[in-house]
Amino acid sequence: MILGRVVGEVWATRKHATLEGRKLLVIAPRYWYAPSHECGHLVAVDPVGAGIGEEVVVCVGDPARRAAAQAWGEALVNLPIEAAVMAIVDRVELAPVGERGARPLRTVGDQR
């Protein structure tokens, strides 16, 4: 999973039938996470109900599809999903700098 911030929403008229009426969010990761896409942003479905500007936990891969299937009551195999919002973050508690190891924490993008 990764920690990210909701920076936008994607609207599409023509889409896969199982995505009809589903909210798609643009997520900017909080820290570098070796993305498969160069820009680092990703689009995730939102079974939890997050809003723009909120910090979220995003799950990538098969569990994302399962979480969406559970939330929507859809058949698992039909969902073309690779990322889902799993939680809305209340608070992040960071260890003191001395306990984080040698590397400084590198954040990605615009950190509001």
Next chain:
Amino acid sequence: MIAGRVIGEVWATKKAPGLVGRRLLLVSVDGEDRVMIAIDTLDAREGQAVLVAPGSGGRNVIQPGPDNRAVLCDAAIALLRDDLPEES
């Protein structure tokens, strides 16, 4: 397995039902700039050096066996390292 260090914890009230009761830890990956969130079952503390099992391996940490595909987890802390010296 990914070697890393626990650098923090993430608290969330509103979450997917499958994540309720799970402890989410921020882990910085050794030797890289990236940070991931892993589910913790071993009570790891901040600053603890750990190994993270990504993907389906993480699921097996939480619930062993072949019938665990419903577990919502893409990374879990598999062991707490105590044999490696501190990074300097």
